[in-house]
Amino acid sequence: MLQNQSIGIFDSGVGGLTVYRALHERLPHERFVYLGDTARVPYGTKSLSTVERYAVENAQFLAARNIKLLVVACNTASALALPAIRRAVDVAVVGVIEPGARKAAVVAENRVGVIATEATVGSRAYSNAIHKFSPDCEVIETACPLFVSLAEEGWANSPEARSIATQYLQKIVETEVEALVLGCTHYPILRQTIQEIVGEKVTLIDSGEATAEVVAQVLLKENLSANLAHDSKQLSENRSLCDDLDHFYVTDAADRFARVAERFLGTHPARLEAIELWGKDELHTN
């Protein structure tokens, strides 16, 4: 029964867990299968063709696990590789950029800030997406490259993170944006620090939460929502994050993934499996 298949999620690593959390909260009766490509993280500093290849491989891995819908939780892959992913798999594909951009265009009338990795900022994917919904909106994009390691290493709420964030966000604050898009899956971990710096008047937009809303709409429209009456595994509405109905795969270093999951979600996956990238790489000169 198609309705009771899982929703697939992939990310370049552990950051996509914030998207998983948002999906789980919005759709507590769905089950999920998550792939973190920890062997090849980060994507944000890699070239277009490399990101496309990795993203398609990840999508195909999840498609082979009978998913009913695929969420591309990685902003870099959403910015660069959605067309290639859609060509490669048969299920509906939802990226994180358009939902975040659309919500920003609804919330803000004149000025939106976007913070993301260098690659996402360089792609101008958020600016282009926001301008589709709100052509006259001014968009100020800034890369905050240290945020990822500050989040992963547990420094999100430290004075050092606040000081670094103050410098990264200076232009955003000066421009008096109405909304600020957290355009990298790691950034919601620094949400409190970021909100303190930009002030309570600025609406923070978590792309993961916006994406969960879009996924809920797609499931309804396509008649794909989980059917509790027909589920042999007794899906309930009161599932916990990371319980054994959700399956997590990583391409490397499962220990580290579990440790960072604990830091991000307060719990770690009951079912976590390391899969292998087969050893057929060769180095060739162009």
Added chain:
Amino acid sequence: MLQNQSIGIFDSGVGGLTVYRALHERLPHERFVYLGDTARVPYGTKSLSTVERYAVENAQFLAARNIKLLVVACNTASALALPAIRRAVDVAVVGVIEPGARKAAVVAENRVGVIATEATVGSRAYSNAIHKFSPDCEVIETACPLFVSLAEEGWANSPEARSIATQYLQKIVETEVEALVLGCTHYPILRQTIQEIVGEKVTLIDSGEATAEVVAQVLLKENLSANLAHDSKQLSENRSLCDDLDHFYVTDAADRFARVAERFLGTHPARLEAIELWGKDELHTN
């Protein structure tokens, strides 16, 4: 003529440039070929088998370019993969850990600190190597995971880096070590910050500099030093860093490599080439 072949250097990314700089300063009449595996960086969070496979592929790539000696500039690969690399290639292989450990054992009588990535600390490679030379020496190892991104993003001498380093180095300072090994290629970029915190009495040991000294000895012993009289390309003793006699390869994102090189060395490679990791990866469940 074997003497006038290049010295090969590989690293997981851009950090090995500090080892290249140390080799270049110590051996100004040698030419170098450097491979930065920027498509698969970082190694420090990856598993043993993955690091071995990547390291062997890198070594074979350089061996095919007629090198006379191979320097493994990556601490993680030096800690985990030297035996596999030595089985895979025909030339002499020098890692960065044993030279740094030996120098520490000479400088310090009682207590040595080592700072490195989590993987290197976890491997206890420095402790084991130091104890080979000085069995009773107390070794205090600490991971400083944020140092890599602080160095690459240009925050090495910032107040935030000093504050973060003060916390990382607290135990090292309290233990009153006599010497501190910079056991990650990125850390020499933070040398000034680290020295300020541990105080002038502590000797900082740059594994790259110690490695350059060992390489100089091996070249002499094996009669492999560059022979200026027989070099058609007019090698001189006054070469600049990154001139066109040294050849740099990266597996991805050459632009970013050049930018960080500029930050680390004050210049960027005259000859920098992106090579491709061939697309034969497949994701398999174990």
